[in-house]
Amino acid sequence: MGVIMEMNYNEDEKYLLAKKKVENIKGFYGNLTSYILVNVILIIVNLSTSPNHLWFYWPLLWWGVGVLIHGLKVFELLPSLGKDWEEKKIKELMEKEKNNKNKWQ
Template sequence: MQKQYTQEEKYIRAKKKVDNIKGFYANLLAYCLVIPFLFFINYMTSPGYYWFWWPMFGWGIGLGFHAFGVFGNNLIFGKDWEERKIREIMDQDKY
């Protein structure tokens, strides 16, 4: 049996999911900024041994799990995705 949600509960649930999506994009941005910086540090300090691969792969795997946890198989977003996502999640709870 499906639980009946009020509009406020639906909005709170949708907002939480949208916050998770925003968290993923913040993580992705940090990854894209930090990994090149680590490469630069590695290249300048020990060019013979490329240790930057380890954090790149480790964080990349974590980023992949984060993406799957947030999006599942639904990775396509477009213009005004946040508002559309909130409406979509609220519409799913109209039982």
């Protein structure tokens, strides 16, 4: 089980976590929608202005990689950037801060 399962959250904290998750999903779909719309426009512009020199695939490819990584992160399919990693890092930073405060007391 991940770190998130070990923590006991009250209802307000669970709500805030769920709200953040929904905002992240919404952000991903906004990114995906922009990606599709802008790239359709770029394809039309490229094909209508310089059909002999195709360049539209570069933004399509690189932005597509970004959208893919964003989606993997949001839907927690990329283990190194998932919720467990976030929770471990938060716990580590909190412990480090606690140790720093204790050191000066």
